[in-house]
Amino acid sequence: MRAQKKSARRSRVVVVGAGFAGIAAATTLARVNVDVTVIDRRNYHLFQPLLYQVATAALSPADIAWPIRGILSKQDNARVELGRVVGVDRQSRHVLLADGRRIPYDFLILATGARHAYFGHDDWAVAAPGLKKIDDATLIHQRVLLALERAEIEMDPRVQRSLLTFVVIGAGPTGVEMAGAIAELTRTALSCDFRQINPSLAQVVLVEAGARVLPSFSPSLSKRAFKALEALGVQVLLGLPVTQCDDTGVEVGGMRISARTIVWAAGVAASPAAKWLGVSADRNGRVMVSKDLSVDGDPNIFAIGDTALAIADSGKPYPGIAPVAKQMGVYVGQLIARRIRGKHRGEVPEFRYRDVGNLATIGRKAAVAEFGRLKLWGFPAWLLWAMAHVYFLIGARNRIVVSLNWIWNYVTLERGARLITGATEEGPEAEALDAITAAPPPRQPRAA
Amino acid sequence: MRAQKKSARRSRVVVVGAGFAGIAAATTLARVNVDVTVIDRRNYHLFQPLLYQVATAALSPADIAWPIRGILSKQDNARVELGRVVGVDRQSRHVLLADGRRIPYDFLILATGARHAYFGHDDWAVAAPGLKKIDDATLIHQRVLLALERAEIEMDPRVQRSLLTFVVIGAGPTGVEMAGAIAELTRTALSCDFRQINPSLAQVVLVEAGARVLPSFSPSLSKRAFKALEALGVQVLLGLPVTQCDDTGVEVGGMRISARTIVWAAGVAASPAAKWLGVSADRNGRVMVSKDLSVDGDPNIFAIGDTALAIADSGKPYPGIAPVAKQMGVYVGQLIARRIRGKHRGEVPEFRYRDVGNLATIGRKAAVAEFGRLKLWGFPAWLLWAMAHVYFLIGARNRIVVSLNWIWNYVTLERGARLITGATEEGPEAEALDAITAAPPPRQPRAA
Numbered sequence: 097m098r099a100q101k102k103s104a105r106r107s108r109v110v111v112v113g114a115g116f117a118g119i120a121a122a123t124t125l126a127r128v129n130v131d132v133t134v135i136d137r138r139n140y141h142l143f144q145p146l147l148y149q150v151a152t153a154a155l156s157p158a159d160i161a162w163p164i165r166g167i168l169s170k171q172d173n174a175r176v177e178l179g180r181v182v183g184v185d186r187q188s189r190h191v192l193l194a195d196g197r198r199i200p201y202d203f204l205i206l207a208t209g210a211r212h213a214y215f216g217h218d219d220w221a222v223a224a225p226g227l228k229k230i231d232d233a234t235l236i237h238q239r240v241l242l243a244l245e246r247a248e249i250e251m252d253p254r255v256q257r258s259l260l261t262f263v264v265i266g267a268g269p270t271g272v273e274m275a276g277a278i279a280e281l282t283r284t285a286l287s288c289d290f291r292q293i294n295p296s297l298a299q300v301v302l303v304e305a306g307a308r309v310l311p312s313f314s315p316s317l318s319k320r321a322f323k324a325l326e327a328l329g330v331q332v333l334l335g336l337p338v339t340q341c342d343d344t345g346v347e348v349g350g351m352r353i354s355a356r357t358i359v360w361a362a363g364v365a366a367s368p369a370a371k372w373l374g375v376s377a378d379r380n381g382r383v384m385v386s387k388d389l390s391v392d393g394d395p396n397i398f399a400i401g402d403t404a405l406a407i408a409d410s411g412k413p414y415p416g417i418a419p420v421a422k423q424m425g426v427y428v429g430q431l432i433a434r435r436i437r438g439k440h441r442g443e444v445p446e447f448r449y450r451d452v453g454n455l456a457t458i459g460r461k462a463a464v465a466e467f468g469r470l471k472l473w474g475f476p477a478w479l480l481w482a483m484a485h486v487y488f489l490i491g492a493r494n495r496i497v498v499s500l501n502w503i504w505n506y507v508t509l510e511r512g513a514r515l516i517t518g519a520t521e522e523g524p525e526a527e528a529l530d531a532i533t534a535a536p537p538p539r540q541p542r543a544a
Numbered sequence: 545m546r547a548q549k550k551s552a553r554r555s556r557v558v559v560v561g562a563g564f565a566g567i568a569a570a571t572t573l574a575r576v577n578v579d580v581t582v583i584d585r586r587n588y589h590l591f592q593p594l595l596y597q598v599a600t601a602a603l604s605p606a607d608i609a610w611p612i613r614g615i616l617s618k619q620d621n622a623r624v625e626l627g628r629v630v631g632v633d634r635q636s637r638h639v640l641l642a643d644g645r646r647i648p649y650d651f652l653i654l655a656t657g658a659r660h661a662y663f664g665h666d667d668w669a670v671a672a673p674g675l676k677k678i679d680d681a682t683l684i685h686q687r688v689l690l691a692l693e694r695a696e697i698e699m700d701p702r703v704q705r706s707l708l709t710f711v712v713i714g715a716g717p718t719g720v721e722m723a724g725a726i727a728e729l730t731r732t733a734l735s736c737d738f739r740q741i742n743p744s745l746a747q748v749v750l751v752e753a754g755a756r757v758l759p760s761f762s763p764s765l766s767k768r769a770f771k772a773l774e775a776l777g778v779q780v781l782l783g784l785p786v787t788q789c790d791d792t793g794v795e796v797g798g799m800r801i802s803a804r805t806i807v808w809a810a811g812v813a814a815s816p817a818a819k820w821l822g823v824s825a826d827r828n829g830r831v832m833v834s835k836d837l838s839v840d841g842d843p844n845i846f847a848i849g850d851t852a853l854a855i856a857d858s859g860k861p862y863p864g865i866a867p868v869a870k871q872m873g874v875y876v877g878q879l880i881a882r883r884i885r886g887k888h889r890g891e892v893p894e895f896r897y898r899d900v901g902n903l904a905t906i907g908r909k910a911a912v913a914e915f916g917r918l919k920l921w922g923f924p925a926w927l928l929w930a931m932a933h934v935y936f937l938i939g940a941r942n943r944i945v946v947s948l949n950w951i952w953n954y955v956t957l958e959r960g961a962r963l964i965t966g967a968t969e970e971g972p973e974a975e976a977l978d979a980i981t982a983a984p985p986p987r988q989p990r991a992a
Contacts, residue, residue: 139689158604163737169737176737178697286613288618
């Protein structure tokens with residue numbers, strides 16, 4: 097009788113993580129005869145490629161994020177569970193949540209994304225926050241604006257200089273975008289707002305251990321990006337690994353840069369999905385997957401997006417970018433759909449990434465873009481970048497608000513979201529403000 | 545020589561607080577031969593009348609706030625100091641900041657606003673946060689959304705019911721607006737998003753100790769507001785003071801209402817300006833001012849806005865509303881300008897509030913408005929309310945964004961800013977999320 101009941105019920109697909117990969121998998125299953133459960137620690141899907149604009153006060157968090165329930169509200173076979181996953185019971189097929197809930201699954205899709213990796217220097221995280229979550233962006237945003245505020249009242253010119261020095265570590269797309277945006281924020285948008293300091297004296301340093309910026313692009317575009325950064329006043333240091341990093345600055349190739357605001361954009365590590373499954377991970381924490389993105393020979397467990405280490409035909413792993421994550425989600429959704437429809441006995445196509453191009457922006461006017469052999473740079477590339485990002489933002493409302501904000505900033509050079517919240521209120525946060533404006537190191541607590 | 549130097553330098557006007565009153569005073573002095581310093585704990589001016597829309601997920605904080613430096617960037621005689629005032633040295637004429645800075649003044653304008661008063665029950669603050677600051681709004685916003693999330697996974701129908709009960713204490717404009725907005729948020733905007741609960745089962749209770757809602761309006765409009773609230777499904781309890789208030793509910797006139805989300809909109813108290821000056825305050829913490837808004841017979845110290853207890857010709861104190869605060873700021877600015885220009889020997893006009901009307905809104909379609917004898921209600925009043933608030937929002941960008949958001953919400957019934965940030969991240973906040981989704985009382989820390 098039990099077997100009968102089991103065969104009658106619909107298969108349960110559990111998706112952990114509502115990033116690009118997880119949402120793509122869940123929505124691909126919309127018309128399939130399954131029950132989909134999406135579990136996430138946060139109640140929103142985040143458009144990470146624009147997070148640096150929250151960190152530099154151009155956009156509000158709500159402009160680039162969308163409630164998961166809103167995305168799936170019309171999808172009748174989907175439900176959302178807010179919760180923190182702490183493990184997977186593979187024997188009984190349950191996902192375990194921190195509050196004790198156990199979510200049963202027939203198919204499990206792990207799309208838990210990535211966090212920052214400090215290459216064994218986790219103590220650097222306090223001084224040099226990364227940029228993966230909204231709270232990261234809010235923290236960086238707050239540090240940049242408070243550094244300017246502190247510089248305004250600082251009497252010691254050496255300390256003032258260190259407050260006006262911003263170091264970005266890592267010259268991948270995130271690092272390049274952050275460096276360009278900080279340079280613009282400090283040099284143009286704030287130039288009328290202060291009386292003692294001249295924000296155009298701010299120094300932005302981009303440090304990269306490799307030989308060129310944007311290593312995922314072709315060398316000629318790296319060169320153009322380098323020039324665009326220099327035009328914005330960003331000082332680019334190449335071939336110099338960071339050897340030390342604390343509240344007062346960084347050490348780069350034996351040289352010390354005194355800086356109070358440091359942003360980490362150098363490395364990512366996958367979340368602990370490998371640990372939950374009891375499988376091994378590569379040094380970046382990614383789970384090795386088969387050609388069909390299944391894990392550890394188990395045809396019912398998949399890892400996608402930044403969680404997965406999937407090897408392309410070229411022999412290199414697929415990069416951790418949004419288009420790869422989305423295509424992985426769609427692929428696994430379709431694979432499950434085929435199985436449910438009883439078509440899984442035929443040949444299963446392998447996952448293959450269809451290259452949709454590579455884009456990175458440098459400030460308000462320049463970008464680089466690569467589509468196979470086609471290369472674009474300067475303003476045409478920026479226009480393309482802006483259109484692509486607005487297009488991919490989920491939700492028409494966000495599209496309108498983001499477009500308006502950009503047009504507005506472009507025309508007026510103003511910044512709309514320059515609020516320092518959290519750290520400036522009464523209670524313990526007021527103490528934090530006092531500490532920030534008085535004492536040297538900007539060590540306010542993470543949650544402030 | 546010292547006297548000579550002193551007569552040569554410009555007078556220093558220090559404004560503490562960048563709310564409606566403080567900003568009005570500072571900008572009124574734009575073309576006057578003085579040095580203006582604006583001190584605030586936060587770096588932004590907040591449009592408080594729309595704060596309840598942040599608390600109910602309709603707007604983002606940046607939509608209703610504006611950096612003080614941005615407001616004053618074109619005013620050459622003004623500078624901004626971010627800092628927390630802890631006292632005033634009246635002898636040497638200095639404002640004292642928490643970090644040890646001493647800001648000298650010739651004229652001092654205290655516009656420090658109001659906080660919540662719990663009428664001797666300060667322990668209620670944790671369970672029933674008020675709505676004065678952006679962080680208050682974020683906290684309430686988070687509690688409302690998390691209550692729905694917890695109800696979705698709650699098995700016990702009694703606990704579920706208490707999670708879906710929202711109590712607003714105090715039926716002044718803020719309380720009425722909050723109650724209406726929560727009713728709409730839960731009943732319409734979220735109605736497709738959940739699978740286990742039906743948000744339309746949510747119960748919103750508005751509790752008022754007095755005999756009618758909106759007591760500052762005429763009785764006929766109170767009646768109309770009452771009906772509009774009932775039409776939205778809000779249960780209004782009149783003539784019932786709250787006698788107890790904790791994490792699990794409130795006690796109203798001997799009756800217990802089990803509720804996990806409580807909002808305090810019942811009383812305000814001025815900030816500690818009286819203590820700084822060493823003068824006495826009324827029971828709401830306001831500083832008694834003369835007819836020219838000066839304090840304690842000192843012609844160089846003024847208190848304005850919610851900080852001031854100014855008596856109208858009617859014998860009643862002026863209410864703590866934005867138009868009064870703005871007019872007080874303009875008045876004091878002009879008074880100082882007259883003195884600087886040497887016209888202070890003539891007759892000084894007393895401060896008199898010019899009534900610009902009274903507005904309050906109830907949900908998405910109704911409002912009440914009173915201009916002297918003219919009374920409006922329903923949709924025409926709402927339209928007027930919307931236009932007035934958009935008009936008074938500082939900064940054209942915010943006007944556009946707020947209008948768009950409203951039009952969008954009105955057309956689609958969607959909510960743009962439904963993100964739960966802060967409490968859902970790693971580290972201590974993740975624990976808070978676990979606690980929220982697992983344990984009964986929503987006692988996450990304030991700063992989360």
